[in-house]
Amino acid sequence: MKHPNPLALLRQQFRIEWRLYLRDRGAMFWSFLFPLLMLFGMGMIFRSGGSQSLTLVRVAPAQESARDAAFVRALNEAHLKVLTLDAAAAEARWRKGDTSAQLESVGEGYRLRLNSYLIAQGNLAAQAASQAFMVAQARLAGSPEPERIPMVVESPGHARSNTYAAFLVPGLIGLNLLTMGLFAVGMVTVSYREKGKFRRLAVTPLPKWVFLMGQILQRATVVVLQTAVLLLAAWLGFGIVNQGSYLVFAALVVAGTATFIAMGFALSSLASTVETYGAIANLAFFPMMIFSGVYFRLDNAPKWMQSALMVLPLSPYLRALRAVFNDGATLAGHGLGLAILGVWALAAFAVAVKRFRWV
């Protein structure tokens, strides 16, 4: 008897997986739309227009002295937008939480009040204000003006990727990979096993690897498409483009896809019901989503915590991805991080191969 060609069967499994995926509109809609919503939503909220838009609220003194006038002039020269309000209006604005830095007169001198919730903007405004204060003082004293140090806000690598949206793009790509591995692969595997879909296939001559490979290839192409859509949206919406080598970037996406698919299969061997799996997957998912640098970097977290988080696969992965995408850098210096990722990939692959169950 002549059995069908496995490669022809693989092509067919791939096609049917795609066809069934396209029928599940709800899941498809969310897996493509969610990253875009995050990108546009967060990108808009945290749109920073650079240092020009830094606003310093100034509480109007009872009487404007010559010293005040010189200070305000120097502040304006420092590209700070000075908003002078009377004490009541300034206090109201402060209470609403809109003010990041506020300049008040105290006796003969001044005081800066910084909003702890907006400490990044507040710090910038405070530094600019301190420089302006020195300049104003020098002018009043008739001594030579101190030189200003010019300030620019940009990403470590390149001036074009200086927005939060640009920071977010690699994070969302990584998050897509994680979601795909844990849920589209791991959860689906557990549910197929629990419902007996694998059993029905097991009594046919379809080689098992063909079925699994068809599934893996379908998920991988979904992720590649999601990444492409995200990159396109980032380019059209925010003018964000990859600053580094596209080849290295693509290689990283492929490596991440393989790692997280293997993780999904490995985790699926730990649970026999979808409910148990959901609990296990969430235990892995949420720490990585929140602390592995998808939305923000944990540079201010304690050292031990940062080290602990670097052991999770997503953190070193996102660092490498950002170095390439945002900073246009090479992967030099990411050896340890990529090694951690590699260990995860190998361990997950080994567990998946050894522990994978059909029934």
Added chain:
Amino acid sequence: MPSQIHVRQLRKQFPKVLAVAGVDLEVAAGEVFGLLGPNGAGKTTTLEMIEGLTPPDGGEIEVCGLRWGRDDAEIRARIGVQLQATSLYNKITPREALDLFGSYYPKRRSTDELLELVQLQEKKDAYHITLSGGQAQRLALALALVNDPEVVFLDEPTAGLDPQGRRSLWDVVRGMKGAGRTVMLTTHYMDEAEVLCDRLAILDHGKVLQTGTPRELIASLGIPSVVELTFDGAPPDPAGLRARLDVPIEARGGVWEIPTADPKAMLPRLLTALESERLDYDQVHVRRATLEDVFLHLTGRSLRD
């Protein structure tokens, strides 16, 4: 006749129970063979070991003269299986499912022919999740026939079907026999076993209690008929009458059952005795013995217990 399924001393130990405890079976080509037994008798486990789904802990299995572990792909190409519950993708249609499963095999039957066979032409483009229980069951049956198999395994094929659905499924199974296929099925419906099966094995606690044609099994009881008495209320205690007439009267579920080889002689004695005891019965039936009685006789329990 050559044996299509050959099973010797098959054993399966589950963590807490010996599910199959040394089963021997021999099924000839073209036979419809039934495994009859209550839930938990080991029918499904036995079937799944023969289908190659569950590895046995001991014993030997040959299907079409081939062995698991050596000729797996070959066996799978030649058998068709309907599992107790067939789970498919939610949004696959019957036509796609038949095309897809058909493509796995070296030999296949046309999808249209199979759809017609199980009367699913009108539902061929409906999503699997929208099919009724009977329609899904018929699709599962069509999937088991997709490779034009020599041997078909059906695990509780009529479970959950209405009477009409059961009858149309029986027709399909008879059609398989007509086409020369060997069929092995499990059931806990004795009428189904009696109507469909050429031969039966009665299973309980993982053991084959008896094998034979339905007729042979019933005849082996030596009591062709059963007299049944129904009462208006609860049946009275038969002990007194049993001793007086020296017949084995059993009270079961509101009915007295009296197996007898000669109802013609026994009935007048019984009725006279009832009259003199002033026991007010409702109705008298005489029926021929069934597989249920065989099972009762062999295990002391009813099939549905």
